[in-house]
Amino acid sequence: MNDTEKIASQINRREFLKGSVLGLGTVALGSLLNPLNAFASDDPKPIRTPHFAPKAKRVIYLFQSGAPSQLELFDYKPKLREMFGQELPSSIRGNQRLTGMSSGQRSFPLAFGKFEFKQWGKSRAWISDLLPYHTQIADDLCFIKSMYTEAINHDPAVTFVQTGSQQAGRPSFGSWVSYGLGSDNQNLPTFVVLLSRGREGDQPLYAKLWGNGFLPSEHQGVLFRSGKDPVLYLNDPSGMDRASRRRMLDYLSELHQEQYKHTTDPEINSRINQYEMAYRMQMSVPETLDISKEPDYIFDMYGPDSRKPGTFAYNCLLARKLAEKDVKFIQLYHQGWDQHGNLPNDIKVMAKSVDQASVALIKDLKMRGLLDETLVIWGGEFGRTNYSQGKLTPENYGRDHHPRCFTIWMAGAGVKKGITYGQTDDFGYNIVKDGVHVHDFQATVMNLLGVDHEKMVFKFQGRRYRLTDVHGSLVKGIIA
Template sequence: MHPIEGHHLRLSRRAFLGQNSMSLGAAALATLLGGVQSSVASDQNRLAGGADQRGGLPHLPHFAPRAKRVIFLYMAGGPSHLETFDFKPELARMDGRPMPESFTAGQPIAQLQGQELKCLGPQFRFRKHGESGLEIADCLPELAKVSDDLCILRSMYTDQINHDPAHTVMNTGTSISGRPSMGSWVTYGLGSEADDLPGFVVLTSEGGRNPQPISSRQWGSGFLPGKYQGVQFNSVGSPVHYLENPPGVDRSGQRQLIDTVNELNALGNERWHDPELETRIAQYELASRMQMSIPELADFRDEPEHILRSYGTSGADGSFAANCLMARRLAERGVRFIQLYHRGWDHHGDLVRYMDTCCHLCDGPSAALIADLKQRGMLEDTLVIWGGEFGRTPMFQGKGQDAGRDHHIKGFSMFLAGGGIRGGQTYGATDELGYNAVENPTHVRDLHATMLHLLGIDHERFTHKFQGLDMKLTGVEDARVLTELLT
């Protein structure tokens, strides 16, 4: 923030606090434990310089959105495009032969440097599916059934070849740590349609080879106010700890405690003008509302038996299946951005075995989520994104049946569904061996620009002042909206 902007902000806050008998803390408290939101409190909070939980920026969206929310099914570790969505007959023909040096000379290869590079053909059969005839591997039989709803991006590329920085690029648009995540950008701009749940929720599961850790900064808010960071829910048991009051504390006592804490925070904010104190006040308010909303959210007993069977779960059991069902329930309740990480797609060895494992865990629930959203009329305004931080090499790593694939950033696949995306199509292409994106190369920044466009946001005009610069999710390099994909 520029010093002059901060000066004006402090003046406005001081004027507001001095001219109103109700403090900022009490204004936030007015919505606590009462079950009814006070419009007066919301108006006063906005006057004080902060959007309320449901708010967002007053000038957004820039134009009519096609999507209201995003569900990102994040396959952490880097699923192989060559065993899922990008069939390469020439690679199959060259199986076991030396990889042509013209493809790899001077190229970044994570763990194959100095080794003899040999081609590894597709390890699963591909078939055409649906009216559109999309080619999908046999290891994804359930997604194949919803192929006419999928738009497969076959020409993705990214900047970083190791997991953590590649996650950072996918989530924040840059490899520089500490920048806001895409979910934080979206909730900062558009707010949330829920007033009793966070606007940005994260769930994780694991299963497969070598589940790589995921840092919480991947859903951090960076230089945006802290209330826009992602909130990680537990995947097993209750989504949030400590929902029940401790023994000896009733609702009246809790209210008195929160009242006192908010008053102290408001006094501190009057002196220090710290946006994070406003975040703390807002979080107390939200936490109290969540005490009422979370138990109902986590109770799957109201789901029909056929829905539970389609996802392959009966409750919060830590599985990707349960997280997909939770994602639909969160979307129904107005959560703006939902991100599900499944860790286990890092297949340097035993490719067939671990592809089978990961696809068994993720294929059916992914397809069930898309079908469930569609039959509820929600897919048309929910953008579903499926993919990981990068792809895998056409060359094999290891020996014999234990062969796997290394990290690859020059060409990989993801898919989009719903939210204004035209299904039953492929976009872009890699070369005959699946190494380079050669037709309509699509950078992660293009994916972000398209996501924002579907949410009604012009990525060029969506900025936040930081260190004297107008910062954007899509950065300063060229990014384009993939208008060819839209309905």
């Protein structure tokens, strides 16, 4: 009897997997290890190589969860100052669906904060004084001021931006990229997620936002936590050395292959791939996430919070390090932007928490020659209303959800520099030029990565799915 047979006779395979899964951290791991892996025979295969020459090698997505108000940050509307406190004309509001939080309002008074806007750079981009550091990179940014969505509440809206559907269960943006394009670094996950919070009391985030959906589980996002153990259960238990771990994985792989012969379940291969990634990450993660050797001028550039694990600034610095290591999709979520009340004070806190670090990331990538191959995205799930939710005073007001128009910015590989695309009306309520639907945005990002969004599909329950569902058109006006 060989060693494998001895192990198989001594331990039930199901119990073996159950006992070993926590020690290897496979629940948290989700990287594509080998882009040539075969999946179920009736599924379309991953494209493995881009459909055409990519403009972007990787994506860093700075997602501002809770929906930052475009009217306080980027979409300057002096009409709101002129008509402060007056009623939003019914001809402008039309028949828009309202949330339950403002549908009972009898009055919709227009709100404008005491924040000043100026035009910056050769591009003459409007930027609020809430974001003083952003003025330094005005000519590097591509603003899209005409984004829109159908989702009117946070959970379906965030899910829609991240997965292409308002219902849970679809693969996330990064998972599609992992599935289709594979990994450029076999020692780190293809898709990494980092979380931060600017203030307390905001909308929660769920693992479905970086989940693999119906794609093989190795494509789920890997959440890197702040603190001593960035990936839970990654380290070997006490008493097990690296050589012992290697032997165990080899035996486990043999058992998996035997089982695969009987069931042809592709998740068996995905599971062993996750074990192998965990093994390699034991060496690569500590090195990659060690910022102790960064020079002081880098910390000064990102700001004092960059020395504090779990902050947005710290995560931006990690994003740059992950980009250097060729991680393909780096997703940052920053919570705190849901401001239905006390907006003038709370948005100051949030803007300060992201302003310096967002700009530092662009400068840092540019300085290292990485910006030309990295696409950076900044924005939330929808916009905010031009009228106040609840009582309005110059010092205090709130804004409800507004799916009809919102602003994001992009920078780096593949997008035009120093432009503003799209336009809203004088009230900042409706799009009047070059609307960009969420599916259009997704299709364009995939295009910049060298992927035809209509051709990257996965068959599930008899239907072929894609990130953009059956929608999406390229936003050619922003592509360099």
